[in-house]
Amino acid sequence: MSGGAPPASPAMSDQPPIPPYLEDLNPEQQAAVLHAGRSLLILAGAGSGKTRVITTKIAYLVRERGMDPRSILAVTFTNRAAREMADRARLIDHRAEGAMLRTFHSFGAWFLRRNGSLGGLGSGFVIYDDDDSAALLGTIMENASKAELRVMAHNIARAKDYFLTPESPDLDLIDYQREFRTIYRRYEERLRQIGNVDFGDLIKKPVEILRSTPEAARRFHDRFRVIMVDEYQDANIAQFELLKELCGSETYVCVVGDDDQSIYRFRGAEVKNILEFPDRFSGTDIIRLVRNYRSTAAILRAASSVVGHNRDRLGKELQSERGEGKRPVLAFLPNQDEEVSFCAELIGASRASPPCPYSDWAILYRTNAQSLGFETEFLRRRIPYRVVGTLKFYEREEIKDALALLSFLVNPRDEVAFRRVVNKPARGVGPATVDRIVAEAFTDGPDSPPPAGEAAGDLAAAARRLLPGLSAKARGGIAAFLAVMDQARSLLEKQPPPPAPPDAADHPPADHRPTDKNPLKKGLRAGEGLSVCVVSLVEDAGLAEYHYSHDEVSGNQRINNLQELANAASLYPASVPGLLEFLEHIELDRSLEEETGEGPQDRVTLITYHNTKGLEFRRVIMTGLEQGVFPREDKEWEDLEEERRLFYVGATRAMDELYLTSCAVRRMYGRTKAMDPSLFLNEIDPSVLRVLGAPPYGPFPLNRASASVRPPRAYGYPLTPPAGKKGLFSSDGRWQVGCRIFHDDYGYGGVVAIEESDEGPVIRACFDTGKKLSFLSLHQSSRITKIEDDL
DNA sequence: TAGTTTTAAGTTTTT
């Protein structure tokens, strides 16, 4: 680098000399870091080092400009990005730790905990997810099917994305039906009475509060002098409004985005936000980052040619700084099993000579369901993998039940939680009783404002009031339920008064009694902190016993899941704030923490295209490039353009090698369906690809020459036992005692005995999990595979 | 009414 002054704005003339950690940046990046005008829009292509610019800028402001880190707010869209940004900024200067780095939603929750009262919200609110919203709508739309409720919940969520209230004229754009407005209004009303918020409220309510309370706005403008937004192209209208309200006249705002990477339009993201940013924030400077440090030129060419077919884009050409590189490989495969095998073979082959770590590989797919095939096959082949994505863990019945108990504990107005758990396990409390309690709790009429403090809508209090008038059965059940809640609450409240920070809980609560009191309790272990409360609640409410006795096999798993939830809770203090923090964390970040230690760290990544944003891998396989899968359905115009951007995002994750796979036939809904190659494949100049195989109907139109390349060999592995091995063979010669097998459900095992019967050989197998299974050789289930012994 | 069996439906993508 020349060492000359970077192109900075005139105001920067009194700059100190360039610190060493800036010297590695290219001139545009440096300019972005040093920029100090009014507001800055960074148009940053994939792999152009935008995260680096933001983190460096944070460190620079703290270190060179003497800025108080607490006055810096950086907003991202995913928790992963927030964490990574914090880590990287801290590496440059530890003081950057003091900056606030959060997702939009987590920031909204943080704001509302402190300022919610300005909008009629207590600090003890719980965040409703889409399922909870649908459940609440169920109390409004008496006889609607689950599907209808979900559609309605979705529409309301979208209305909030667009910052539309039930009164907004534009509401018709979401759903033109007359009832929508009414239901949305009633939903808001009920949510307000209950005192909880949904996802959309985490953005929308702060905006409303900042607008209606200038003092609050001023406080924020005083505190946050610098605001940065990453992945700005994914901001929706409501988030844009929030950004505007957070910026005072003195606030420096810097947003970073790439219009080609906007992939959340379906969730209300508006590319307009980028295009119109300079109009909305006067004095905006624009810096473009087009040098790509991640991918080879060959990969960028393939990625660009697809997104280049989009009409609505600013248009830019990324310059690779990494040389030409290998041509991406496009493989046409017969079906999805071959696709899975192809991936496994590629990965296997890369482990030869200079072995390539598993973690260099990522397999991308369009829908989460597609991970299944890879998982089973990789398990079988012992290829270590990790699945990135939202965890189904929190969708599980037992977990949701436990969370509902906890939610009700902190907010006794939570009707959704109450309805879910008051009679589970059965306590003889029927719907009629529940309805009476709810009515009693919320009778104060629709337009009387909820009195502060004294619980209007307190369902526990209402239940207690009604107790004498209930039938004996219901009375007993309600009393038991209330007693459980009371006991759990006492665990939270009579904690030692010294404010115990999460990690300074050096005196674990005295009594962890695993099994004492009740012999039926199936040993849920309480650890530290909040887990004591979780375990107590789950056991006393009878949930543990309920699931345990329900069914030996799956019951055990459910107990394990509950145990895992309790373990997670042990990181939080056993107090009401601790519980709120725990619930909020679960609601807002459902990706599980990287479990450290367990299993190998070197693993292949299985991930949806959407989830890859911000990540990079040396080798990427983009799967399912078929019409209907990717792009999904027959999308048109904007929708199709969004799918192209998604392709672009996926392809630009690859540093060194890129593979594309397309199947001729795919199983869907259990039926086999013939597939056409993805439209995107036609949009890539064939000369930039190396093509293996051919699509089902005639040659690949754009590359007849390469199409003649011999198709990949049949992948798979031996199904016959290695010759010359001793052992007891079945009469049909397919099995021998001692041979290893794999079952999709039970895992690895071995054949322990072979008997002959009228219907042929009977194979008796024992699995490593302890499960035993017998089956006829003749009727070998497709779930069972014989595998070669590792000798 | 609770728990079971039968039938229908369905798959984006995420905070």
Place this chain on the structure above:
DNA sequence: CTTAAAACTA
């Protein structure tokens, strides 16, 4: 093929 919702039985 899996999962959720309606239908049915004890």
